[in-house]
Amino acid sequence: MTSEEPTRPISRFNASEDRGRNMRRTATAMLFLMSGIFVLAHSMEDAHPAWGFVQAFAEAAMVGGLADWFAVTALFRYPMGIPIPHTAIVPRKKDQIGEQLAWFLRDNFLTPAIVARRMQRFDVAGAIGKFLTNPNGDESRMRKGASNLVAMVLENLDDEKLGGTTKTMIANRLRDLDIAPLLGQSMVAAMKEDRHIPIVDGMVRWAANILDSNEDIVRAMVHERANNFMRWLAIDDRLSESIITGLRRLLVQMEGDPHHPLRDQANEGFVRLAFDLQHDAEMRQRVEHFKQDMIENEAVTEWLDGLWQQAREALLRAARDPDRAMEGRFGEALQELGRTLQEDPEIKRAINSFARRATVGAVADYGDSIVRLVSDTVKGWDAKTITDRVENAVSRDLQYIRMNGTLVGGLVGLTIHTIITII
Structure with missing residues (x-):
């Protein structure tokens, strides 16, 4: 036999x-x-x-x-x-x-x-x-049997080999992915719906926070570059105050005016970046090098390892106790998805x-x-x-x-x- x-x-x-x-x-x-x-x-x-x-x-x-x-x-x-x-x-x-x-x-x-x-x-x-x-309907027995089978397979497979294979597969897919055009297309889609505006607002607020936190540095820079005459007349202090006040007023105007010239320049910069990501060979090559460096980074490797372990543990928990996995918000979301699948033609x-x-x-x-x-x-x-x-x-x-x-x-x-x- x-x-x-x-x-x-x-x-x-x-x-x-x-x-x-x-x-x-x-x-x-x-x-x-x-x-x-x-x-x-x-x-x-x-x-x-x-x-x-x-x-x-x-x-x-x-x-x-x-x-x-x-x-x-x-x-x-x-x-x-x-x-x-x-x-x-x-x-x-x-x-x-x-x-x-x-x-x-x-x-x-x-x-x-x-x-x-x-x-x-x-x-x-x-x-x-x-x-x-x-x-928990007529399919519950089949679901329980399938869950036990999945749990048994996951527990008996070589975790190190399977995890290594999974991480290698993900890394290879990332290496093969031409990410620059994808980023450019995403930026174009986001700008059509003005979803880039919160990013510009965040940049303006970030610049304002940086200015507030580093006023002393600005004053020190002006003081170091001023001559003795300006220091004797305290012109450097007034000049520092004027620079800080002017920058703060500029940032306030940019935050309050959606059509501020500097915001328009920022928008034009986003448009050029989106175009270059899709069509400029040099930009795409730079993004590709950055992506490869990121994949080879030890931190990314550890992140992929943790991601696999979390996914495996989540699968095991769901397989061992499918009823519990269907509880809570996740279960409600799945039930809502089930209703949608039955009702939405x-x-x-x-x-x-x-x-x-x-x-x-x-x-x-x-x-x-x-x-x-x-x-x-x-x-x-x-x-x-x-x-x-x-x-x-x-x-x-x-x-x-x-x-x-x-x-x-x-x-x-x-x-x-x-x-x-x-x-």
């Missing part, structure tokens, strides 16, 4: 095997019974004409039972171990059966057109919304459309791989094992064929004997 042997729940397989074995014994018992009746009727044929009818029935039933036994046995093994041509069909044709099964799946289930047509019936958004709004249409496109795309891209997987898996199965499994799966029906063949054969033999006797 190979490692690729198909698996099933043991109790279900054993129950099917026991039922098949019982039916096989019954069919074989009927065959032996007909043989015994035939011997008895043949020995009593001269005692009464009725025994001739019994003998005809038993003889034909015995032939019919043996013929069907041969046909059923020939599907799975050589009858009585004799390698008769065109017998043991399942073990000999195992690989062909696997290929035919794989292509049957491909042609009838895994074509983009069929999947797209079937996906039209599925309301993915509605199902997600129903689950989110009523997590545009969102439902968008999500269902996305699900259909994703599923059809996956089938188009990986359908042939799934076919090869099925075919290769069946080829890797042990012939005896798969033969036993298939035989046990259909054993009851096959044994009914043997039993019906015995009875039908007997009735046909009885009919023929009756017609011959009458004629």
Whole structure:
């Protein structure tokens, strides 16, 4: 038995095997019974004409039972171990059966057109919304099982390797991301809605706070650059006060006047920066170098490590206790999202459309791989094992064929004997 042997729940397989074995014994018992009746009727044929009818029935039933036994046995093994041509069909044709099964799946289930047509019936958004709004409904058992599976997987995976892989994946995605045009486009979108104005206001307030906190530095700078005559007449103090007052008045005017010339210049600076981020090669290169330096920074590495640990712990908490994860504001937000998914037709249409496109795309891209997987898996199965499994799966029906063949054969033999006797 190979490692690729198909698996099933043991109790279900054993129950099917026991039922098949019982039916096989019954069919074989009927065959032996007909043989015994035939011997008895043949020995009593001269005692009464009725025994001739019994003998005809038993003889034909015995032939019919043996013929069907041969046909059923020939599907799975050589009858009585004799390698008769065109017998043991399942073990000999195992690989062909696997290929035919794989292509049957491909042609009838895994074509983009069929999947797209079937996906039209599925309301993915509605199902997600129903689950989110009523997590303790009929799906709770499935949710609990899925949560336990997620928790078990997270706990048993190598945290160091998984975390390293995750951090490496995030870092690689950041390295591949051309961030400069994205920043430029974001700035353009923000300026169209005047969302850059709070930034300018913040810069003005920041400059005012810096001026208030560093008046002594300004006065010292003027005093150091003044000559002795200016110091003797205290002109440097008045000059320092005038500079500070003028700067403060300028900042107050900039804060109160949205159309102040300096604010307009700041706006023009934002526009130029947004343009350069999108179209200037030198600016984009500078941003790229800055991004690479940031990714290589030890602080960013530690931040990514902490981010992974927090995400893993949050997933584990949610997986171990999904009911608790659905409580509080987060749970309310999920329930609100669930109601939106069920009630908003545009969102439902968008999500269902996305699900259909994703599923059809996956089938188009990986359908042939799934076919090869099925075919290769069946080829890797042990012939005896798969033969036993298939035989046990259909054993009851096959044994009914043997039993019906015995009875039908007997009735046909009885009919023929009756017609011959009458004629």
